[in-house]
Amino acid sequence: MSSVILVVDELASHRQMIRFAVQLPGRQVLEAETGDQAVSLVAGGKIDLLIAGCSFTNVSCLEQLQRLCHFKRNETLPVIVTSHNRVTSDALEGLPVGSFAWVKKPFRFSEIQNVVDLALSD
Numbered sequence: 001m002s003s004v005i006l007v008v009d010e011l012a013s014h015r016q017m018i019r020f021a022v023q024l025p026g027r028q029v030l031e032a033e034t035g036d037q038a039v040s041l042v043a044g045g046k047i048d049l050l051i052a053g054c055s056f057t058n059v060s061c062l063e064q065l066q067r068l069c070h071f072k073r074n075e076t077l078p079v080i081v082t083s084h085n086r087v088t089s090d091a092l093e094g095l096p097v098g099s100f101a102w103v104k105k106p107f108r109f110s111e112i113q114n115v116v117d118l119a120l121s122d
Contacts, residue, residue: 002026002027002028003026003027003028003048003049003120004027004028004030004045004046004047004048004049005022005023005027005028005029005030005047005048005049005050005051005116006029006030006031006032006038006041006042006047006049006050006051007019007022007029007030007031007032007051007052008031008032008033008034008035008037008038008050008051008052008053009033009052009053009082010033010034010053011053012033014053014082014105015031015033015053018051018082018112019031020109021109021112021113021116022051022112022113022116027120030047038050038052042077047077048078048120049077049078049079049080049116049119049120050065050077050078050079050080051079051080051082051112051116052065052079052080052081052082053081053082053083053105054081054082054083065079065081078101078119078120079101080101080102080103080112080115080116080119081101081102081103082102082103082104082105082107082112083102083104083105084104084105101115101118101119103115
């Protein structure tokens with residue numbers, strides 16, 4: 001069974017690094033540069049995992065993730081946030097998602113690979 005992973009980050013180098021770390025046989029990795037592009041992809045197809053870099057310039061990360069999760073109302077959308085900033089547990093609890101992980105940038109490939117493996121294991 002193929003898994004579809006959506007990587008959202010403003011920086012192409014961050015998207016490519018995550019793609020390199022998580023793309024394995026049986027995994028399709030899509031990329032979006034903006035939150036609006038990500039919303040279109042989530043609304044238009046089956047996304048199994050969202051990896052979001054929290055550095056969106058036009059809207060806060062929390063607002064953008066809530067907007068993305070709106071499209072998965074009847075399903076669980078695992079979300080992994082990558083950020084240079086500290087994400088508080090209160091902010092994470094405010095999101096309507098089933099599972100959630102936060103990975104601090106810079107991260108090791110093994111770290112993001114392990115978190116992705118766990119998120120897709122359900």
